[in-house]
Amino acid sequence: MGSETFNPTENPLRAGLRMGRSPEPCTMVIFGATGDLTSRKLVPALYNLARERRLAAGFSVVGFARRDWSDEHFREVLLNGINAYSRSGAAETALWENFAQGVSYHRSDFSDHDGYARLAQRLDAIDVERGAGGNRVFYLATPPDAYAEIIQQLGAHGLARSPNGGWTRIIVEKPFGRDLGSAQELNRQLLAVFDEDQIYRIDHYLGKETVQNILVFRFANGIFEPIWSRRYIDHVQITVSESIGVEDRGGYYDQSGALRDMIQNHLMQLLALVAMEPPVSYDANAVRDEKVKVLRAIRPIAPEAVNEFTVRGQYDTGSIMGKPISSYRSERGVAPDSQTETYAALKLFIESWRWAGVPFYLRSGKALPRRVSEIAIQFRSAPLMLFDDLPTNEVEPNTLAIKIQPDEGITLKFSSKAPGQTSQIRPVTMDFRYGSSFGVASPEAYERLLLDSLIGDGTLFTRRDEVEASWSLMTPILQGWAAEAPRNFPNYEAGVWGPLEADDFMARDGRIWRRL
């Protein structure tokens, strides 16, 4: 498996942060190309890569789906998607026309053998016409229940190996399984056809600049790492909140919930990046080895202990910024007696010398007052207070907040003397903001990840052992929750910071959630 490979020629900083990265020509086949993800995220990201001259001249896209669309109609839908969703605004005509020359539509059902045979012929033809050199990326932008069929068909039609000395990769969207067993099964299906280093499991959080900056912040600066441990850190809070309900995704979400949809992937990735040991290099496997180690060091929450270490909630009718929100159970696609959690909070402990005894509090929910993603490191208080007999617990502790979205940046809160004749102490902040410091818009997460997949850099993708380590922590929690139906759902109004139990959960430890 890939974890043992180490590439000594890869310069750490060039590998992950390199500037002039240009992939070889290739063909990207998007399964599910008439869907929402393709026109809202994938193709606008590819277009922006083309705009920045990051794609090779022979780059081509083949859209694979069921609808009876022509190449022209497919291109028109993609162009509308770019005009509506690209961060660079409406498409530039000449650039789009050039990009569109490589775009075509392949109509087939995922289960149709003949569709894959025709696809193989088509890819061979594109290799000749556009010089793609046999390089292929298959992108599974489909409902997850289609993954197994597509993977098996690709294998059966010899599409997992490239002709002409090219390479083949496969990108798998989230959700990657719904518990440990199903994630292991999907890994088995993938690995029966592809090698681990061909597989790119996407978690778009890892493509965000601010998330990549966690490692740069920790390991390109000398002053933070020495205090990054139980000796100086009291606890860590990781929050990913959304200020909308489930909108039109009720059918999907009701089968999923906050733990599966957000915590298993995005929040656990953030935790791993904040808590991992320094990797020996910025090589893809060296980074992922450390992330896996820290995930494996987390003490599992047994099903019987869920009430002690977790809180779950579901939103009721309420309002967010004056806009009325109806209760989760009345959303389209949601069961009227649904037990699915739209809010979850966990307390995790990492059993390592660095972190023993430091709680990591994770919370994520829908219909909360603000859309925020951040990691807050709260440091221990000063051991002794010299000023005006002020007890140390009345001085707010130092907090380092890594803000992932919105207001991307990093803030350090510390105490300062307020002007005047007394020794009044007030909290103040030192702020770094991406926008004002760099003056350029960050690329979209999908731009970074698609480019990495074309270059063959798996650092920001989740490896098999990583995804399984995360599911092995979540699965007992899901089992504990399933064993005891929540008695008081819905238990928080849309527009507040989750259920009251979440506050009590922190109060039991003498702590409070950050007010965001």
Ligand SMILES: NC(=O)c1ccc[n+]([C@@H]2O[C@H](COP(=O)([O-])OP(=O)(O)OC[C@H]3O[C@@H](n4cnc5c(N)ncnc54)[C@H](OP(=O)(O)O)[C@@H]3O)[C@@H](O)[C@H]2O)c1
């Ligand atoms: N949308 C997002 O923002 C987002 C974000 C993160 C992750 N994801 C993940 O990305 C994946 C795709 O999401 P989506 O929102 O784009 O889904 P979607 O809008 O429901 O699109 C599904 C696509 O799959 C095709 N399809 C379904 N069954 C098929 C079959 N039997 N044969 C051929 N084509 C078939 C559909 O084609 P036809 O309609 O032509 O039949 C359509 O192109 C999902 O796994 C989702 O969880 C989505």
